[in-house]
Amino acid sequence: MLHVAATPSAPALILRPWCMEDVPALVEACRDAALRHWTGSAVENDADAVRWVRAQERGWAAGDRFGWAVLEVQPESAHGQLVGNVVLKGVAPGKASAEVGYWTAAHARGRGVAPRALEALTGWAIDTLGADRLKRLELLHQVDNQASCRVAQKSRYVFETVLPAAPPSFPLDGHLHTRRRIA
Template sequence: MAATAVSPALVLRPWRLQDVNAMVEVSRDPVLRRWGSSVVDDDADGARWVRAQQRGWAAGDRYGFAVIEARPGSVGTQLMGGIVLKDVTPGRPAAEVGYWTAAHARGRGVASRALEALTGWAFDTFRADGLERLELLHQVDNLASCRVAQKSRYALDSTLPAAPPSFPRDGHLHIRRPCA
């Protein structure tokens, strides 16, 4: 009898105010706080953050998604992380991607699966508007993000100098272009 591995499906969907409690809970993780650019300490911070994501969708320049695990036969879903396509401008050849993974979801391929889904969606949706490449930036000492980038076929392009305060250490720039 052959063994079968099952990987629960991931769903990427726009953030909702109903996600605030889960966002606050996962944001307590010290690793996420180290690498993340936003601090969500309580429900008020979470609501502000979700509303900012919704404004990005409305403006058409930033598309933030909650990464949810959907288990077959289950009514509930679990927040696994977040992923974003940002700096989207018609006629501009590049946009940026970013992601984070909740502590309980790390080591399960969540970031790379979500990044692959977002990458396909971005090129399918915005290629006709001139999107030619996606850029992924991470600090050089964030080895997990580097592995996700490589696994998701984002080639290392260059090392960028630090730009404090938002990017306090040197960083890697990875690039992915659409498949021919």
Template sequence: MSAVVHDRAGAARWVRDQRHGWEAGHRFAFAVSEVQAHATEGELVGHAVLKNVTPGASSAEVGHWTAAHARGRGVAPRALRALTDWAFTTFADGGLTRLELLHQADNTASCRVAQKCGYELSALRPAAPPAFPLEGHLHARARDL
């Protein structure tokens, strides 16, 4: 469901896809915004998502991105921590005990964010083109019991 958006129509499709994920109960996407002092609305600075949620399954996947203008300000770790807490709280009764985060091995910023948020490197994933053209890192975090 990940897509590059190039125009208004693409953005509308992307938003519809996110809404459909909520309605279907398997993908929960959040816009990450920052509100400046005296502002009436927030500026979009990122996105965080819980995906592959299956009733009764013990694991799901998280993902995130940060807008270029907001990088280096702690946006991604704050969003990932909030998402992690929400996911483990919201789906605890459904058996969710593990969250996984996958990123390209050469994405050192994502690696640092994962580690800051308690997601330990648990495996290397080989490239699997075309969807995953480069080797990946799989990080995982278990729910505190």
């Protein structure tokens, strides 16, 4: 579990591996048209959400994908509300880079959730995997996703290049931002 301190304008965040308790909140978050557009989410119902959470659990068990539920913690509550997702994916032995991804639930956008959660994930990845193998993290998004570009900048991921479109999965050009481990 990772903890992100509250700021004067935002409550504390907790990042933890996804679990079956998250299924209802995941289904609700994935009803958002913008989230579906940018992520290509295939979570339509509880059964889809269960499959999605199980895939996250398999990634943790295999050590190649680390998905974290992002919860916002209110002082008056012992439990957090799901506000997003961050993931480290493409982790493999001998591979010096991996990709990060994220999304924010509609009700939590504009409150700094994604950059704060991404910063926590980045620190964890570098501290946990960096010493032995992970040297570079990559963040990719479509060129027209200005919100993701702002998240990358706020999280100190440096713009590196424009990637050509690769339809059908990536119909438009994309931006590649990177963050490197400082030796």
